[in-house]
Structures are given as C-alpha cells and as structure tokens.
Amino acid sequence: MIIDATNISKVLSDPIRYKILLMLMNHQGMESLCLSFGSEGVCNCDIMQEFGLIQSRVSYHMKELTSSGLVREEPKGKWKYYVLNKETVRNYIKQLGSDFKL
C-alpha cells in the first residue's frame, strides 16, 4: 500500500479530526450513541453531538478522513457509520520509520 506521509500528516494535524479519530478508536465495536437507533459504530450525528459541531462541518472533516484512508465508511440505510482504519495509521508509522530509519 502506498502512503503519502505528508498527506496523512495534514489530515492528522487538525485537532478536531484527531479527536474524531480518537472517538472512533474508543468506540470500536460499541453501540452507536445515535439516539434513534442502536446500531454498531459511530455515525455523523454521534460526532455532531459529541463535539457540538454542525452537520456540514462534520461532513467536511469526515470526507477528509475517509479520502485519506484513515477512516472507512459503512453506509447502512440512510446512515453512514465510520470506522477507524488502523491499517492506515500503521502504514503511516511504517513509512515514517523507514524514511527516518528508526
């Protein structure tokens, strides 16, 4: 897998995105907070609630996160569930390690 280290870095550099990633991390395999449904995973509305952000802002950041490969989308019905893609973080780290011979 090809990793663009500066691109992943850019995505990680936004505090909100970083916090969203941590949230996804901590909800691995847990129930959605989403009030209306008890499905697996974290959806847009969970993130809006958690951080008090408006919808389009969350949407923007989730696009950054998914298009970088840090997060995977799982659409279910009209919802979209997001799951952290640890593999990308691992590959990013691997890339840094090899670039900087750590």
Next chain:
Amino acid sequence: MIIDATNISKVLSDPIRYKILLMLMNHQGMESLCLSFGSEGVCNCDIMQEFGLIQSRVSYHMKELTSSGLVREEPKGKWKYYVLNKETVRNYIKQLGSDFKL
C-alpha cells in the same frame, strides 16, 4: 517528554519541510555541502541550494522545524547547522501508537 501529536503532524505536513527532514536524515554525520566550508552537518545555505529556495523561506521553515523539536540547531560561528532529532519522531510515533492502541 510531552508530544503534541497534531502539532508535529502539522509540521510534517508541508512537503518542503518533509524533504528537508529527509535531507537531514541522509546527511547524518556527513560533510556539509556548503561550498565555503567543510564542517559537519547541514546548514541553511545547503538547503537553499538543494531545493532552490530563497533564504527567508528556508529560515521560516527551519524555525518551524526547530520549534517543534524535530530539528536541533548547532550554531557554529556565523553558520547554523541543523540536525534531525530522531527522538521527536520516535516520540511522535509512540504517541500515535498509544493513542490508537497499535
């Protein structure tokens, strides 16, 4: 040591800075390219030459790199030599690893 992961990410996210870091990496313990002197390390002028950048631009990016802790300065006479601080990269990686339980 305290690592601000989003801050390090921001610094790493600029392609020029990333390339400068790689350059420092690859010149660990080698002679300066600096034409006038054969001292250890990489100085401002080496970076200017290598990437064809003007002085103030290099200065700006080196400040970003040093103030984040990714690079150490070693002033010698009127020159400033820069050395990669692998420790910071390592700590950054460690932080990611612990945040994302890798």
Next chain:
DNA sequence: TTATAATATCAAATAATATTGATATGACGA
C-alpha cells in the same frame, strides 16, 4: 408517491499558513 431524516455539496466568508522582498541583526575577519 410524498414527507422526512441523514448526509453531501456549494459558494461565500473567514482564518491560518506560506511566500516574497526588504531590512535588521549578529558573527566574523581584515
């Protein structure tokens, strides 16, 4: 179908970063 809820997109405003050229500072050596 139609209504509604969730998410996406868009254009405009704002904010943050990067770049440049000019000038300043600081360290030498003559």
Next chain:
DNA sequence: TCGTCATATCAATATTATTTGATATTATAA
C-alpha cells in the same frame, strides 16, 4: 572599527484550509 556574509524578522501578498448557511441528494417509511 568597518565591511561582509549568514541568518532572522517584518510587512505585504498569495495560497490553502476551515467554517458557515443554503440547497441538493439519497434512503426510507408512511
């Protein structure tokens, strides 16, 4: 000291990213 070279800083501008509110999609349920 004075002149020169290396680096730093500054103000202006350019570029890029983020935020917002409005509108568009899309899925589903009634």
